Amino acid sequence: MAGQATAFTATAQQSPGLPGLAALGFNRAQSIAFLLLLGLLLVGPFVLYPVFLMKLLCFALFACAFNLLIGYVGLLSFGHAMFFGMGGYVTAHAAKVWGLTPELAILAGGAVGAVLGVVAGWIAIRRQGIYFAMITLALAQMIFFVCLQAPFTGGEDGIQSVPRGALLGVFSLAQDMSLYWVVAAVFLAGFLLINRIIHSPFGQVLTAIRENEPRAISLGYRVDDYKLMAFTLSATLAGIAGGTKALVFGIATLTDVYWAMSGEVVLMTLVGGLGTVFGPVLGAAVIVSMQNYLAEFGAWVTVIQGCIFVACVLAFRAGIAGQLGRWLRVRL
Amino acid sequence: MDAILETQGLSKQFLGFTAVGDVSLSVRRGSIHGLIGPNGAGKTTCFNLLTKFLPPTSGTIRFNGRDITRMKPAEVARLGLVRSFQISAVFPHLTVLENVRVALQRQRGGSFDFWRSDSVLRRFDARARDLLEDVGLTAFAQRAAGELPYGRKRALEIATTLALEPTMMLLDEPTAGMTAEDVDRIVTLVKRVAEGRTVLMVEHNLKVVEGLCDTITVLTRGRILAEGPYAEVSRNPEVIAAYLGTDPSITGAAAHG
Ligand SMILES: Nc1ncnc2c1ncn2[C@@H]1O[C@H](COP(=O)(O)OP(=O)(O)OP(=O)(O)O)[C@@H](O)[C@H]1O
Numbered sequence: 380m381a382g383q384a385t386a387f388t389a390t391a392q393q394s395p396g397l398p399g400l401a402a403l404g405f406n407r408a409q410s411i412a413f414l415l416l417l418g419l420l421l422v423g424p425f426v427l428y429p430v431f432l433m434k435l436l437c438f439a440l441f442a443c444a445f446n447l448l449i450g451y452v453g454l455l456s457f458g459h460a461m462f463f464g465m466g467g468y469v470t471a472h473a474a475k476v477w478g479l480t481p482e483l484a485i486l487a488g489g490a491v492g493a494v495l496g497v498v499a500g501w502i503a504i505r506r507q508g509i510y511f512a513m514i515t516l517a518l519a520q521m522i523f524f525v526c527l528q529a530p531f532t533g534g535e536d537g538i539q540s541v542p543r544g545a546l547l548g549v550f551s552l553a554q555d556m557s558l559y560w561v562v563a564a565v566f567l568a569g570f571l572l573i574n575r576i577i578h579s580p581f582g583q584v585l586t587a588i589r590e591n592e593p594r595a596i597s598l599g600y601r602v603d604d605y606k607l608m609a610f611t612l613s614a615t616l617a618g619i620a621g622g623t624k625a626l627v628f629g630i631a632t633l634t635d636v637y638w639a640m641s642g643e644v645v646l647m648t649l650v651g652g653l654g655t656v657f658g659p660v661l662g663a664a665v666i667v668s669m670q671n672y673l674a675e676f677g678a679w680v681t682v683i684q685g686c687i688f689v690a691c692v693l694a695f696r697a698g699i700a701g702q703l704g705r706w707l708r709v710r711l
Numbered sequence: 712m713d714a715i716l717e718t719q720g721l722s723k724q725f726l727g728f729t730a731v732g733d734v735s736l737s738v739r740r741g742s743i744h745g746l747i748g749p750n751g752a753g754k755t756t757c758f759n760l761l762t763k764f765l766p767p768t769s770g771t772i773r774f775n776g777r778d779i780t781r782m783k784p785a786e787v788a789r790l791g792l793v794r795s796f797q798i799s800a801v802f803p804h805l806t807v808l809e810n811v812r813v814a815l816q817r818q819r820g821g822s823f824d825f826w827r828s829d830s831v832l833r834r835f836d837a838r839a840r841d842l843l844e845d846v847g848l849t850a851f852a853q854r855a856a857g858e859l860p861y862g863r864k865r866a867l868e869i870a871t872t873l874a875l876e877p878t879m880m881l882l883d884e885p886t887a888g889m890t891a892e893d894v895d896r897i898v899t900l901v902k903r904v905a906e907g908r909t910v911l912m913v914e915h916n917l918k919v920v921e922g923l924c925d926t927i928t929v930l931t932r933g934r935i936l937a938e939g940p941y942a943e944v945s946r947n948p949e950v951i952a953a954y955l956g957t958d959p960s961i962t963g964a965a966a967h968g
């Protein structure tokens with residue numbers, strides 16, 4: 380696939396990053412994009428609705444986590460809603476029933492993502508290509524039915540009126556603005572962690588596996604272990620994203636574990652640019668904005684989304700960030 | 712004879728079709744052993760069996776005194792039996808240097824440290840550059856491996872394989888599709904790197920086989936037809952018959968011999 384190839388432009392052509400940011404693994408273009416992103420995070424809540432931005436950031440983290448798998452290991456999971464949705468339920472439950480502080484509740488969401496990730500990954504990773512996708516989908520459907528039936532999820536109603544609580548038990552997050560900074564910090568930490576993973580010794584092996592799995596095996600790498608680790612990391616971050624979203628809206632529902640949510644994250648990543656660092660953030664921004672501003676069109680949103688998806692696949696196979704990078708001859 | 716690799720009755724069937732049948736092969740430690748045969752003879756399948764990329768239908772494989780018949784491919788590689796592929800196998804979007812470094816990185820054991828910067832891998836750069844120099848790729852170190860011309864890719868593969876310090880290398884047609892100079896370069900390279908190791912190579916170019924190999928095994932339709940030194944095997948009438956019409960060079964070579 381030509382489009383895909385460009386998104387993974389060789390590290391060979393990487394220009395050195397800005398000092399300081401290069402330590403994070405960013406090249407020059409990425410450093411600039413990152414500073415831009417930081418600026419937007421700081422100014423954003425004064426210009427746009429904080430709740431809208433928080434929603435966007437939760438989905439952006441979710442898409443980045445998903446991209447870690449598809450873009451950097453080449454694994455297409457079609458069941459990521461199970462981690463996102465379950466993360467949401469567990470965080471909501473932890474905050475509401477156990478009375479945990481928000482940071483601990485979010486960590487609980489991440490923990491359940493990790494546990495589910497190990498189990499689902501262990502089952503799915505022996506399968507290749509489309510079978511891998513099918514198994515993740517099947518497992519996600521099972522989780523959906525568990526959520527539908529289990530008493531703690533509240534069935535069709537979900538878990539409602541989840542308290543935002545006080546950060547570390549001290550700083551109240553009742554105000555949108557206070558919560559916004561927490562969400563932005565969670566997003567930024569997740570985003571930087573993913574970037575670190577990509578540029579770690581572990582990430583180097585992941586790249587090798589994506590590029591030529593038989594060769595990686597013949598060099599003595601137990602590739603299934605690496606894939607499982609990557610799957611678990613991705614699931615953990617998806618759980619954290621789901622948990623954060625549950626706190627923002629004070630609710631955890633079946634929507635977030637539904638298969639359509641697994642599809643949505645695929646859409647965001649593809650639209651933004653699979654295998655690019657900033658693509659999933661852009662993709663999430665586009666899709667979430669569309670859902671917000673086109674909400675009045677009701678059912679048509681899905682149709683419009685479908686059209687955008689088709690247009691993206693046809694016109695910019697590399698996604699927004701991939702295409703932009705191609706025009707500017709940089710790697711985003 | 713001190714055999715480093717030994718198979719007994721090794722067979723592989725694909726849906727009833729015998730790709731490799733009852734192959735009992737013995738490779739002497741320190742030798743360069745050639746595996747030749749017409750297209751579809753089962754040479755690559757043999758390699759896949761030896762390196763555990765395919766499970767055998769029957770038979771056993773011993774490497775360095777250990778039964779490796781039930782091992783996983785990564786474990787076999789860790790024992791020092793490392794293969795190359797018939798179709799050039801590099802990591803195309805990594806740089807040439809990084810390709811070699813990925814192999815050197817195996818010395819760290821597992822690389823599951825996702826929280827650490829990959830700058831820790833720089834300590835392998837010097838060794839990687841040495842290996843690249845060995846195969847004449849120094850000038851290409853920072854290029855993406857996918858951009859290399861074919862012959863250079865094969866050289867890179869050998870450098871990557873050597874990075875693991877293998878006890879035994881399996882090379883599947885290292886000179887296929889190369890220009891004459893590239894072939895010479897690879898031959899010299901293989902001869903040099905074979906010092907202190909064992910090499911089993913599949914090769915169609917019989918000049919290369921003649922120049923490099925101590926012993927050759929001829930495979931046809933999955934079975935061993937003949938085995939021995941090149942001069943002897945190339946005179947074998949059955950071998951000549953098997954090659955007639957498929958590769959005139961062996962008949963030519965046999966005629967001189
Ligand atoms: N995975 C497979 N499934 C079915 N048949 C296979 C498979 N792999 C190989 N074969 C068949 O087994 C036979 C031996 O193939 P193999 O690739 O080992 O030959 P080879 O000696 O390496 O040939 P070449 O010189 O062309 O590389 C061929 O007839 C091939 O079609």
Ligand SMILES: [Mg+2]
Pocket residue numbers: 754755756797
């Ligand atoms: Mg072959």
